[in-house]
Amino acid sequence: MTYAIIIIAALILGAAVAAMLSRNLIHSALLLVGAWAGIAAFYLWAGAEFVAFAQVLVYVGAVSMVVLFAVLLTRQGATSAPVEPDSYQRAIFGFITAGGVAGVLLGAILGTPLAVQATPTPASITVKEIGIQLMGPHAAALLIVGVILTVALLGAILIAAVDKPEDPAP
Amino acid sequence: MSPLQLCLVLSSLLFCVGLAGALSRSNTILVLLGIELMLNAANLNFIAFWCYGPHAATGTGVLFVLFAIAVAAAEAAVGLALVIAVHRHRKTVRLQDASTLKG
Numbered sequence A: 001m002t003y004a005i006i007i008i009a010a011l012i013l014g015a016a017v018a019a020m021l022s023r024n025l026i027h028s029a030l031l032l033v034g035a036w037a038g039i040a041a042f043y044l045w046a047g048a049e050f051v052a053f054a055q056v057l058v059y060v061g062a063v064s065m066v067v068l069f070a071v072l073l074t075r076q077g078a079t080s081a082p083v084e085p086d087s088y089q090r091a092i093f094g095f096i097t098a099g100g101v102a103g104v105l106l107g108a109i110l111g112t113p114l115a116v117q118a119t120p121t122p123a124s125i126t127v128k129e130i131g132i133q134l135m136g137p138h139a140a141a142l143l144i145v146g147v148i149l150t151v152a153l154l155g156a157i158l159i160a161a162v163d164k165p166e167d168p169a170p
Numbered sequence B: 001m002s003p004l005q006l007c008l009v010l011s012s013l014l015f016c017v018g019l020a021g022a023l024s025r026s027n028t029i030l031v032l033l034g035i036e037l038m039l040n041a042a043n044l045n046f047i048a049f050w051c052y053g054p055h056a057a058t059g060t061g062v063l064f065v066l067f068a069i070a071v072a073a074a075e076a077a078v079g080l081a082l083v084i085a086v087h088r089h090r091k092t093v094r095l096q097d098a099s100t101l102k103g
Helices: A002-021 A025-046 A049-074 A088-111 A127-135 A139-160 B003-024 B028-052 B060-090
Strands: none
Touching (some): A002 A025, A002 B003, A002 B028, A025 A049, A025 B003, A025 B028, A049 B028, A049 B060, A088 B003, A127 A139, A139 B060, B028 B060
């Protein structure tokens, strides 16, 4: 049980670090797909099967395609999409900030006595229960998410569309 | 180290990887992907606390993660559309070059 989470964590963190360090944008996007698949494996390990399948459908399937399309539409080179060297000052300050945040978070986690039962009951929730929860107490949130998705995708199309002037009628 | 602490350490490290990427890379698409990684780390926390928390039967953590995934998908679509729009006007995706509003 514990070895599985360590393997999954190594997969997720390795893919994410390699994606953030890679000089090639397409390699970064594909490595991030691996990281998202590892996160879906974590959800399966934790007993949230429906969330795992939603993660696979939304991230591994849809968001990765959108990202790859954006990379291909905005690349400048002819053959590959190399990223020019970043400014080293930005990189150093970014790493210092992230390292500080990591230190604070890890110190807080390892220094806090978490009240966890020794043998947790295997948490699980069926799709039927999720559906009842979504349609019952959370119906308003579900409607709002639907409206947000519709408005955001229409806005994305409007922003990304080419705004050519209309042809004057002859 | 308990499994809950392992999950929390994993999500903290993932959050910091995303933070380092978002702060240090100059390509707009990579910055957006770093933000997506940070959102995923938050979702890992929700699932970990749902799995090991005292009220696992209610499923609030699972529902929260589902809504967060939907909002993150909308955010990714709008962000990448903005990247494409900026690229059409300026022929670049570097953050430093889109500095018209800089004071």
